[in-house]
Amino acid sequence: MMKGFFKSQTSTLLDLSDRLKIALSEFTGVRVVAIASLVVSGFVLGVRHLGGLQPLELVALDQLVRLHSDPGPDPRLLVVGITEGDIRTQKQWPLSDRTMAQLLAKLQSLQPQVIGLDVYREIPQQPGNAELKVQLREKNIFAIKKFGDTELELVSPPPGFPEDRVGFNDLLLDPDGVVRRNLLFVSDDTSTYFSFSLRLAIAYLESVGITPESSQQNPDYIQLAKAVFVPLQQNSGGYHNIDPRGYQVLLSYRSSNVARQVTLTQVLKGQIDPNWVKNKIVLIGTTAPSAKDTFSTPYSPAEKTIAKMPGVLVHAQMVSQFLDAATGERPLFWFWDERIEVLWIVGWTLLGAIAAWWLRHPVVLILGCGVGLGVLLGTCFYLFTLQGWVPLSAPVLGFILTSGVVITYRSYDAQQQQQIIMKLLGQNTSPEVAKALWKGRDRLIKSGKLPGIKLIATMMFADIKDFSTIAEQMPPEALLEWLNEMLDVVTHEIIGHEGIINKFTGDGFMAVFGVPMDRIHKEEVALDAQRSIECALAIGEILEELNQNWKTRGLPVIQMRIGIFTGPVVVGSLGGKDRLEYGVIGDSVNTAARLESCEKHRQPSNCRVLIGKETLVHLDNQFLVESWGPLPLKGKQQMVDVYLVVGRQRERASEV
The missing domain is CATH 3.30.70.1230 (Nucleotide cyclase, GGDEF domain)
Known part of the structure; x- marks a missing residue:
């Protein structure tokens, strides 16, 4: 009697609550995956909406730009760079009007299609102002102006220069100081102003029968041939709450070496091949570091010597983008609708949770998550090669976070299971x-x-x-x-x-x-x-x-x-x-x-x-x-x- 009464219950394998846990184990997995995915997705989407992921998305974009295949210099462009050597040779900065007039005359003799002068000539630089005025009368020459953020920063084009051959050279900088956007137009209450690069591109394209027109998709959109320039919105691609004023598109960089470059001295001495100029767009601008006309680009982190790109080369990138889009060589960037981006992020977040739940062996889990992230990154890169900018850091973050949450839960659950198993032998x-x-x-x-x-x-x-x-x-x-x-x-x-x-x-x-x-x-x-x-x-x-x-x-x-x-x-x-x-x-x-x-x-x-x-x-x-x-x-x-x-x-x- 006493032995039966005192028979220990510690040998009981599983009490009622433990057996209930076992019976619901499969349901628990689904519940954990669902809850983890919803919570993490909500967190990631919330941070993304507030702009917290924009820096990561921009860094990812820069990396994609650098990984993209390099088609090499644009054969339709030539950049005449004013170097430090040129300034020392001329012993003057800014260069005299006579030097600029000689440069333009030399180039015109080689029959360029368009010449873009990315040098401020608001104030005459004697001697030679009269000679420069004569050269500026040529209809294929375009000059620049600058709006600036204050009245003191305004810079006008050369006096008397026709307004229809003037473009602003202001560049848009992202919060991290990198140029990733191409500004086509800005407007005020009375006028619409063209960018310098767009002026050059339109002038060149008109020679091949392509003129800008309103898009049938939206009359407010500009179209060149079949390329419709859809302006950036506040939340396009990886951007969130950017200033979309003006008419902006995402700048598609052609190459870190966008165009053939020659120096001012080479042109003046006739040391260039005429075929480099004939029927080409020639951009003239300073490349000398002392001029401080340089900008950070997606290529900057990988450059070991000169990290920043001269402004004239940035404008060349923009011109090349317009030409490639109009001729069909490179499409413009496209973006997903916000709803599709949300589904994309939630989907990868869910996959991270599923992988972490079902792949139990540590080696298999590491390999599985690695493969999953590899597929995600590979897909984003493939879409980027098709000029699609889709969220990258948000789904990566969601995938990693849900994996971490589920693994943490599994670790906690493993401790609970261990307690159950220890009851097998009464502890x-x-x-x-x-x-x-x-x-x-x-x-x-x-x-x-x-x-x-x-x-x-x-x-x-x-x-x-x-x-x-x-x-x-x-x-x-x-x-x-x-x-x-x-x-x-x-x-x-x-x-x-x-x-x-x-x-x-x-x-x-x-x-x-x-x-x-x-x-x-x-x-x-x-x-x-x-x-x-x-x-x-x-x-x-x-x-x-x-x-x-x-x-x-x-x-x-x-x-x-x-x-x-x-x-x-x-x-x-x-x-x-x-x-x-x-x-x-x-x-x-x-x-x-x-x-x-x-x-x-x-x-x-x-x-x-x-x-x-x-x-x-x-x-x-x-x-x-x-x-x-x-x-x-x-x-x-x-x-x-x-x-x-x-x-x-x-x-x-x-x-x-």
Whole structure:
């Protein structure tokens, strides 16, 4: 009765709440993935809406520009750069009007289609102003003006220069100071002003029969041939809340070396090939660093010497973009609708969560996430080669964040699962056993039970002699407290010797050494047997101390019987759906139990330890034993060679 009453529930594999967790494990995965995706998507989209991801998107755009194939210089362009050497040769800056007039005359003699003068000539620079005025009358020459942000920064074109051959050379800078946008027009209440680069492009395209017109798509959009210039909005591509005033498009850089370059001195000395000029667009501007007319571009981070690009080359990039778009060589940039971008970001965020949930092995998880990010980056780059600028940093961030959130949850969930698994053995396992169980958690959590495994183990049964008499004399509460005091120290010893408590039986227990790991080598089986004997002897020593303590407290003193046997068993989940135990079954278990209960009248010490020959063969003469000969055991047809463990060999040797 008492044994049945006190039978420990710690061997129950999974309580009701744990089984509920298992039953809902698949649903939990879907829920975790969905919640993580929604939360992270909301966070990423919120940060993106506030412009927090714009710097990352712009950096990504610059990298894509640098990775894009380089078609080389535009053959339709020539840049005449005014270098530091030219300034030293002329010994004057700004250059005199005469020098500029000579330069224009030399170029005109080579029959250019268009000449763009990206040099301010608002104030005459004598000598030679009259000569320059004569050259500026040519209809293929275009000059610049500057609006600036203040009245003091305004710069007018050369005096008397026709307005229809003037373009502003103001450049738009992103918050990080990089030129990524091409400004076509600006307007005020009375007029619309063309950019310098657009003036040059239109003049050149008119010579091949292409003129600007209003688009049928939207009459407010300018169209050159089939190219419709859709103006940037506040949130186009990776931009968020930019100033879209004027008529802007995303600048498509052709190459870091956009056009052939020659120096002013080379032109004046006639040291250039006429074919470089004939029917070309010639841009004249300073490339000397001292002029401080340089700008950061997407190429700047990769440049080791001169990081910034001269303004005249930036204008050449813009002219080249107009020409390529009009002739169909390079399409203009396009962007997704905001709704599609949201779906794109949410989709990759969801994929990150799914990958982190389903790819459990660390190596597979790392490879899977790496492949996923590789596909994302590769897709963005491929679309960029088609002139599509789609969100990159937002989906990457979403993918990484959801992966991190799900992995974090899985880590937390793994700790919860580990607690469930530890309940398999009533939290009475050694670290080695617990580790082995944890490795097999997937099968356990999925099916709710451990499959049967056949292995060699050493069983230990223990029981208190005359327990019924003791129980009869003590109140139940005091009896329970007294038993727990004894079982607590016994459990500590068993775990310390790498065994497990399979079950408590009120006044005794069943322990197993060698489960749940399958012992492959004989040495491992022998080590389990030796540990069980060491554990039994240690329990005997502790029992002596307990008895002395109990005696002084007026509590009963006890004697204990222990039976140990080594042999094949089957271990696994035992029971029905409402109750499961970690079962250890087999004839070897019965034999160990019978060894504990045989010859009850023979109690040579407070802790009697009987073993079978099957255990003795593994002890390697480390223990002193006394043969009791073959004995019949209850329920066994064959006799069993029984031995009493007297002590350790080294202890007896020291006594002698």
